[in-house]
Amino acid sequence: MEPLTEKQQQIFNLIKAALAADGRRPSQREIARQAGLAQNSVYQIIRYLKQKGYLVDLGGHRGVRLSAEYLDSLPPKRGIPIVGQVAAGQPVLAQQNIEGYVEIKDLLGLSDDVFLLRVRGDSMTDEGIMDGDYVAVKPASTAQNGRIAVVLLDDEATVKKVYVQKNRIALEPANRAAGYKTQYVKRTDKDIRIIGNVIGCLRKLK
Amino acid sequence: MEPLTEKQQQIFNLIKAALAADGRRPSQREIARQAGLAQNSVYQIIRYLKQKGYLVDLGGHRGVRLSAEYLDSLPPKRGIPIVGQVAAGQPVLAQQNIEGYVEIKDLLGLSDDVFLLRVRGDSMTDEGIMDGDYVAVKPASTAQNGRIAVVLLDDEATVKKVYVQKNRIALEPANRAAGYKTQYVKRTDKDIRIIGNVIGCLRKLK
DNA sequence: ATATTATATGGTCATTTGACAATATAGTCA
């Protein structure tokens, strides 16, 4: 966007400050008082701010707002920065190293019905799901074959790779070292229920 | 808060809708037009809304805003439910199964300076950090011995268990199966820099 | 039966507000 002069920036900052303070757009006279100017000086400067695209006039009385153009140009302060390549001799969080900003929810693709389940046991460590991890689960009554899912087996929620077969369900662990074996459960045999698919995994380290 | 009548709720909703739409508090006449009323009917109802504490008058012209009292009473936009024990015969998300609600940021203990780094390679799979995972990194210039940290080695950010020793730094992988070996780097030898500690790990499954 | 509450309208009015014209000045650029 076209840069602002010092004075224009000052007035623009006053407007933003007032908006941040109480969500209320200050009148030209309020701004003028703070800046020690006459109302019409502010009017003139606002004309430039509109002209340069920082403000838009929605029409009607007192209809001037921050423009979408300006809001879009703001550094996306929300979310967590993702660092890509790290350039030599630069601080890690230097602008050039940052690939973008994300919300963790977006990153994991979390929707409203997703819940977290704390994993117990080490039966899925080969898939990077460790004891104590949280898995994000999207509720579903069926599971795609080979997907990691949560099933309720004898009142216990377990996380396994699930294969639905003819008359049974295979629950495949992922821990070769410990030698867990695939468990086959007949639908008629035990009380088994598929709860949902695991769509993410997260862990806090200390 | 004292409940609103149907009409009061309607007007209040119109005000909230307009605020959500363009951040602009509608004038009484605008509201009246939408509701098919006279301006003064809206004025009366707004009187009630003020009286019941849903709106506050900041004073001055057109100074009415949503009250802090109302904003606080809003359903706390709860995060993601954490499911503990799953009771038999109950839907997973039944109230009794839910241990609580958390924001993922709180769960991972993320503060402002934390950033995400995408992990490349399988050198830390035994610690449940897989190729393609994101690790949350808290910037630090030193690392505690034995902690998983991010170091910058020859312009490449790598995730390893770090041990700072007398005149060298040991970078210990965690993948017995693949047979990665611990790497010892003399501080004088290579350009090595500790970037931060890994405080969390997250992964999206498809 | 009476009082109160909530809704609703018409009339009116003082203020606030943004807009605009006219004008001035200092700095920059051609």
Next chain:
DNA sequence: TGACTATATTGTCAAATGACCATATAATAT
């Protein structure tokens, strides 16, 4: 020098706005 831009002021004004009064009515509470 002259043109132009940005800043700044005074004076003025129409439109928008919220406030308040009087009034009406239906429902509800006492």
